Amino acid sequence: MSKNLVVYFSRTHEQYGVGNIAEGNTAVLAKIIADKTGADIFEVRLKNDNYPTSYTPLTEIALKEKKAGARPEIMADVENFADYDTVFLGTPNWWADLPMALYTFMEAHDWSAKKVAPFVTHEGSGLSTIPSKIKAVTGAEMLEGFELYGHIAQNEREKAEEKVVKWLEKLKF
């Protein structure tokens, strides 16, 4: 039987258009996907999380990290990564890119026999070129990506769930 994994990065506190949130927008989708597919779930978290809790300062730091090609250290690791067939990789769209912590994660693993189904929350930029960035780093087989406004994931959960389910059906999950 195939074994699948949801890996995601997501922030709480102040986010664009949703105020101060207790559960990140991407986290909401990650949990729906894990629930609907029975996949295991893993949150990529920073080892030293010094990111600001307000939106604008966070965008500034994220841009600096992107320009510097930073690779922040992350906590723990997925057990038995090799056992998984499909990885649902979830990320907020940060400056048309993934947060640098997800590069740390991607570069730490062997993706050669994996399929990756990317999912992205954003506030207008959609997927940007995030799937091709994931492909470039992992070399994995890419499945069709999914994108949703973060405020819909956060505030319209039924709608979010319907859209996720449609996407999963297209991917034959």
Ligand SMILES: Cc1cc2nc3c(=O)[nH]c(=O)nc-3n(C[C@H](O)[C@H](O)[C@H](O)COP(=O)(O)O)c2cc1C
């Ligand atoms: C550092 C940073 C950069 C962002 N850059 C973009 C962007 O370029 N385009 C966009 O549509 N949204 C951008 N956003 C908005 C986030 O993609 C959106 O709020 C997302 O749903 C946050 O997900 P999370 O709650 O899971 O962290 C940015 C947000 C942050 C914090």
